[in-house]
Amino acid sequence: MPLSLAVLVSGGGSNLQALIDRIEQGVLDAEIKLVVANKPDAYGLIRARKNGIPTKVVVHSDFPSRGDFDREVLRAIEAHQAEAVILAGFMRILSPGFVQAFHRRMLNIHPALLPSFPGAHGQRDAADYGVRISGCTVHFVDEIMDHGPVVIQAAVPAEPGEGGDALAARILKLEHRIFPQAVQWLAEGRLITEDRHVRLTPAKRPPADLSDLGVCLVNPPLEQGF
Template sequence: MKTPVAVLLSGSGSNLQAMIDKVQAGVIEADIRLVLSNRADAFGLTRAAKRGIPTAVVEHGAYPCREAFDAALLAAIAKSGARVVVLAGFMRILGPEIVSAFAGRMLNIHPALLPSFPGVHGQPDAARHGVKISGCTVHFVDEKMDHGPIVIQAAVPALADDDGKALGARILALEHRIYPQAVHWLCTGRLHVRGRHVHLDPADVPPADMAGAGPCLVNPPLEQGF
């Protein structure tokens, strides 16, 4: 049986689209039960609706405090039956109640190689710093922003004339590959957290074809279909 998943987002939802495509291709063992946003104008809601996925809006400004907002999020997720929560550009910090409720079952993606350059400006911060390698990180969510145990990272070259937009586009292409992979691993029970280390159960799966991806390093390696 496929694992029921809720996806939380605040914007365009390109990572959501990558997941939807892999789910509908039969690559990810997940059933996206809900796409939820704190913004009614988030284009990710349109992406979901086009594929017949239920959507919900829980506007943070409608609640007097973060605790009340989190309670509304939890209620919406519980109603969907989701067992896994995926943050795909959800631009709100979640409180301890919701993080605890989905401990070990909530993933986030960050457009930098954590623990370097956390926060909402990961790509431009890395470009301004003059790094030579940048990338993206999928991690479990804990009580601190961009802090939880790391599942998978992808590294790409950072060029001397890059700004945040140019570097971000190079990173985004790999976000669309590693995030669906991480969701699949979680939904199939292959991830195990021990301290800060995430262990991946092996599987007899051929490696992904990385032709056309450009210079990059992904670890753990992507599997066929991703």
């Protein structure tokens, strides 16, 4: 059976679209049961509706506390019987109770090589710092922002003075590849967590073609279809 997902978004939802595309291509063994946004104008909602995916808007400012907001989101997810939660550009910190409800069943994508440059502006912060290598990280979500065990990372060269927007555009291409792959590994039950270390159990699959991405490093390696 496909892994049933709830995807949380705050903005454009390009990583949501990457998941939708891989599902439609038949390489991601998942079904998106619900897309939740904390902003009514999030373009991710339009992407979901175009693909016939149920949506729910839960505006965080309508609730007196973070816990109340999280409980409303959790009720919506449970009503749609989602087994895992995917944070695709969701710009809210979730409460410990919410995190524990989906322990090791919630993934986030961050546009920097964690633990460096956590927070909302990872690409800009990396560019401003003058790093020579940057990238993105998919990790399990825990109670601390951008902190949970790392599932997969991808790295690209960072050019002096190119600025956060240019670096972000190159990183985004990698996000769209590694995030669906990580969700597929989760769906297959191949992610084994030991303390902070995530081990990927082996599968006999050929590697993905990364020639369209230019110079990059991805670990663990992407598999065919991703």
